[in-house]
Amino acid sequence: MTQTDPIPTDLIADWHTLHRVFIRPEDENSRQTLVKYMEQILFGLHDFLNTHVGVTQAIPLAKLAQSYTDTTINLHPEKKLADVIKDIINEIAPRAVNVASPYFIGHMTSAIPFFMVHLKAIAAALNQNLIKLETSKVLSVLEKQVLAKMHRMIYDKPLTFYDAHVQNVDTCLGLFTNGGTTANITALWVARNLCFPCAKGFTSVEENGMPAAMKAHDLDRLVVLVSERGHFSLQKAGGILGIGNKNIIPVEVDADHRIDMIKLEQLVQDLSRTKRTKIAAIVGIAGATETGSIDPLPQMALLCKKHGIHFHVDAAWGGPVLLSEKYRSLLAGIQEADSVTIDCHKQFYMPMSAGMVYFKDPGALDQIVYHAGYVNRKGSVDLGIKTLEGSREASSLILDSALKIMGSRGYALMIEHGIETTRLFARKITAREKFQLVTDPVLNILTYRAVPKKLGRQLTAPDLSLSRRQHLDACLDDINTNLQRIQREAGKSFVSRTCLKICPADTHKGVVLRSVIMNPYTTDKILDQILDEQEAILDTLDIFDQDVEDQEILDQKVPDQEQYKS
Numbered sequence: 043m044t045q046t047d048p049i050p051t052d053l054i055a056d057w058h059t060l061h062r063v064f065i066r067p068e069d070e071n072s073r074q075t076l077v078k079y080m081e082q083i084l085f086g087l088h089d090f091l092n093t094h095v096g097v098t099q100a101i102p103l104a105k106l107a108q109s110y111t112d113t114t115i116n117l118h119p120e121k122k123l124a125d126v127i128k129d130i131i132n133e134i135a136p137r138a139v140n141v142a143s144p145y146f147i148g149h150m151t152s153a154i155p156f157f158m159v160h161l162k163a164i165a166a167a168l169n170q171n172l173i174k175l176e177t178s179k180v181l182s183v184l185e186k187q188v189l190a191k192m193h194r195m196i197y198d199k200p201l202t203f204y205d206a207h208v209q210n211v212d213t214c215l216g217l218f219t220n221g222g223t224t225a226n227i228t229a230l231w232v233a234r235n236l237c238f239p240c241a242k243g244f245t246s247v248e249e250n251g252m253p254a255a256m257k258a259h260d261l262d263r264l265v266v267l268v269s270e271r272g273h274f275s276l277q278k279a280g281g282i283l284g285i286g287n288k289n290i291i292p293v294e295v296d297a298d299h300r301i302d303m304i305k306l307e308q309l310v311q312d313l314s315r316t317k318r319t320k321i322a323a324i325v326g327i328a329g330a331t332e333t334g335s336i337d338p339l340p341q342m343a344l345l346c347k348k349h350g351i352h353f354h355v356d357a358a359w360g361g362p363v364l365l366s367e368k369y370r371s372l373l374a375g376i377q378e379a380d381s382v383t384i385d386c387h388k389q390f391y392m393p394m395s396a397g398m399v400y401f402k403d404p405g406a407l408d409q410i411v412y413h414a415g416y417v418n419r420k421g422s423v424d425l426g427i428k429t430l431e432g433s434r435e436a437s438s439l440i441l442d443s444a445l446k447i448m449g450s451r452g453y454a455l456m457i458e459h460g461i462e463t464t465r466l467f468a469r470k471i472t473a474r475e476k477f478q479l480v481t482d483p484v485l486n487i488l489t490y491r492a493v494p495k496k497l498g499r500q501l502t503a504p505d506l507s508l509s510r511r512q513h514l515d516a517c518l519d520d521i522n523t524n525l526q527r528i529q530r531e532a533g534k535s536f537v538s539r540t541c542l543k544i545c546p547a548d549t550h551k552g553v554v555l556r557s558v559i560m561n562p563y564t565t566d567k568i569l570d571q572i573l574d575e576q577e578a579i580l581d582t583l584d585i586f587d588q589d590v591e592d593q594e595i596l597d598q599k600v601p602d603q604e605q606y607k608s
């Protein structure tokens with residue numbers, strides 16, 4: 043529309059239009075259109091996505107960005123709701139990523155059961171705010187009940203414990219958060235505060251701040267220990283909590299990417315000797331982001347107990363495995379944790395975004411109580427007094443309903459499918475000459491890389507010099523980076539990539555392909571197709587698959603990095 047075009051009468055921002063837009067669909071026609079689209083979204087989600095969205099459309103991001111440079115907010119409405127929805131379906135959805143595709147096996151975000159969209163819509167329609175009873179009422183008590191159910195899944199305390207705490211207004215078994223990051227921050231927030239009981243005129247770290255807390259407790263340094271596979275949210279926690287992210291100390295892992303207990307014990311001993319350093323927490327990982335590995339939780343729990351250290355388990359990914367009788371034992375030891383993170387939008391298959399954090403001690407969250415005169419007054423029973431977030435949606439309603447619809451067995455079936463399909467994928471990778479399995483799956487995550495035959499041969503040559511090895515490593519990194527990028531850009535299927543030491547003794551971190559299988563529709567045949575596609579791409583990169591005896595020739599054959607930037 044140009045400046046001189048008259049404004050259509052139904053697209054004017056006045057009280058009449060506002061009234062119409064705010065309380066109901068504009069007219070019968072729009073109503074029909076809306077119902078049609080909502081029906082498509084609510085009941086035909088899988089068909090809808092499969093028809094409208096590939097894994098992703100092959101448009102470069104820079105080109106897409108050119109279409110999104112208009113910074114004007116129109117004075118009057120531009121479109122009716124039905125037209126806006128039409129635009130989203132026609133223009134946004136095809137260019138988004140179809141995470142629901144069974145060929146999308148690269149990240150922790152995947153298909154969700156179709157009913158989740160209904161539940162999310164209901165949560166939005168109710169628009170309850172869990173910060174406060176005054177804006178949530180029954181949802182607040184429902185939240186406490188769901189928290190107790192999850193606590194029981196983790197800690198399995200006697201029923202009398204849950205009877206005493208499920209609706210206890212003075213205690214709190216856990217919290218719903220915005221995701222795993224805020225859950226981890228909350229856990230370390232509590233752990234940090236527990237390090238600083240009141241002393242020598244000092245009240246609390248919350249009130250007096252970190253410098254005063256350190257001074258009152260004769261400390262120079264607070265640290266958190268976690269394996270080098272720890273999620274970067276822990277570093278954020280270090281920064282936010284004044285611990286310093288360099289004091290989130292990475293501990294080396296063993297060949298299975300689990301924290302090296304000998305190194306951890308040695309580090310604890312060394313740090314304990316330094317009287318002015320305190321270990322605020324040790325974090326065990328139950329489902330590492332890159333490899334899916336699970337730390338030796340029972341041994342870590344024992345070590346923490348011995349030294350009186352807060353033991354946090356980051357089970358953002360692996361937590362729901364507890365619902366599978368078949369694989370629950372993989373998480374043995376989690377019940378010893380002082381706090382546990384579990385994400386809802388990962389293996390509870392909930393839509394973005396929700397997480398949870400649990401505490402063994404129902405009084406632990408008293409460490410981070412905040413009040414405000416207009417909502418969470420002193421003596422308030424609102425969970426909002428203990429959450430990092432202020433306003434929060436009713437995620438508990440979605441989880442509770444999903445548990446009712448699926449049952450723990452329903453979730454277990456999905457979890458078991460993920461683990462077993464990933465094991466199958468590992469076998470397929472091992473059976474193909476051009477691939478090397480890098481990390482064997484414990485859960486439903488594995489890593490591997492393409493190693494063209496002749497490069498592989500040269501890598502294992504007995505007289506390989508260091509510089510030659512470095513050069514071959516760089517070639518393999520290029521191949522795998524390009525392989526992943528080309529497959530992603532082709533848009534038919536998707537695996538992600540990361541960097542890992544291929545062998546524990548390596549100094550170099552090689553580029554590896556990472557697969558996360560959680561879509562129940564990802565089948566044996568699909569996995570073959572994904573590997574076939576990768577082999578076909580490798581053939582187009584066959585400049586690497588030659589006998590390269592001469593370093594200079596090899597140098598010429600490494601593609602220009604700029605050319606392949608993703």
Ligand SMILES: Cc1ncc(COP(=O)(O)O)c(C=O)c1O
Pocket residue numbers: 150220221222223224226273275327329330331356357358359385397
């Ligand atoms: C082990 C682990 N912890 C924490 C997080 C952070 O979770 P979120 O992305 O929900 O903040 C992730 C996310 O991938 C994770 O894998």
